[in-house]
Amino acid sequence: xxxxxxxxxxxxxxxxxxxxxxxxxxxxxxxxxxxxxxxxxxxxxxxxxxxxxxxxxxxxxxxxxxxxxxxxxxxxxx
Amino acid sequence: xxxxxxxxxxxxxxxxxxxxxxxxxxxxxxxxxxxxxxxxxxxxxxxxxxxxxxxxxxxxxxxxxxxxxxxxxxxxxxxxxxxxxxxxxxxxxxxxxxxxxxxxxxxxxxxxxxxxxxxxxxxxxxxxxxxxxxxxxxxxxxxxxxxxxxxxxxxxxxxxxxxxxxxxxxxxxx
Numbered sequence: 001x002x003x004x005x006x007x008x009x010x011x012x013x014x015x016x017x018x019x020x021x022x023x024x025x026x027x028x029x030x031x032x033x034x035x036x037x038x039x040x041x042x043x044x045x046x047x048x049x050x051x052x053x054x055x056x057x058x059x060x061x062x063x064x065x066x067x068x069x070x071x072x073x074x075x076x077x078x
Numbered sequence: 079x080x081x082x083x084x085x086x087x088x089x090x091x092x093x094x095x096x097x098x099x100x101x102x103x104x105x106x107x108x109x110x111x112x113x114x115x116x117x118x119x120x121x122x123x124x125x126x127x128x129x130x131x132x133x134x135x136x137x138x139x140x141x142x143x144x145x146x147x148x149x150x151x152x153x154x155x156x157x158x159x160x161x162x163x164x165x166x167x168x169x170x171x172x173x174x175x176x177x178x179x180x181x182x183x184x185x186x187x188x189x190x191x192x193x194x195x196x197x198x199x200x201x202x203x204x205x206x207x208x209x210x211x212x213x214x215x216x217x218x219x220x221x222x223x224x225x226x227x228x229x230x231x232x233x234x235x236x237x238x239x240x241x242x243x244x245x246x247x248x249x250x251x252x
Binding site: 008009011012013015016017018019020021022023024025026028029031032033035036039 | 099102103106107110111114115124127128131132135188190191194198210213214241244245248
């Protein structure tokens with residue numbers, strides 16, 4: 001603060017500080033960490049759920065492509 | 079502490095869990111205390127305080143070393159509180175809910191404290207924020223201006239007017 005508090009202001013500041021959260025609160029820290037882990041899990045889940053169909057499609061497409069290639073090469077050989 | 083804090087942010091940039099834990103332990107009281115005085119609901123304030131620390135973990139590069147780490151955290155908290163209040167006003171019929179919330183936060187440790195809490199809740203959000211930062215958390219007017227993104231003169235005026243209103247509510251000089 002830039003000014004010296006008068007007696008009334010001192011009382012005011014004391015009243016305003018009366019119900020501050022505790023200086024140390026491990027439970028709050030644990031809550032933050034839990035929430036961060038949940039968020040990380042959700043993000044990873046979204047990535048997995050997005051990539052799984054892509055991987056499945058890719059696998060189907062590559063097997064189809066292999067079959068077409070085999071058919072064509074057989075046709076050419078015959 | 080300030081140099082220590084900058085070092086902590088450097089460690090958090092490198093993904094240090096230990097540094098993040100220390101950051102929370104060191105600044106949770108200031109961030110939560112600030113938000114609890116801004117918002118009517120203590121659980122909503124703590125919720126935003128958690129989001130503030132998660133934002134600090136996700137984007138430590140947004141700390142550029144121009145102000146203290148505590149100022150940086152309070153600035154994140156301020157933006158979240160302001161957005162939350164805007165959303166809240168959009169959602170609800172403001173007067174009825176606000177009045178009931180004021181009653182809720184007035185569950186203070188003493189009658190005088192309840193008077194101050196009620197008077198504080200009637201101040202406009204930015205004025206309340208300036209007052210809380212300067213009176214409770216001992217930020218300078220310039221630091222509070224940086225946190226709130228407001229001109230220095232506006233912050234000085236907010237603090238002076240807010241203080242006068244609270245003192246008047248307490249029955250002291252205006």
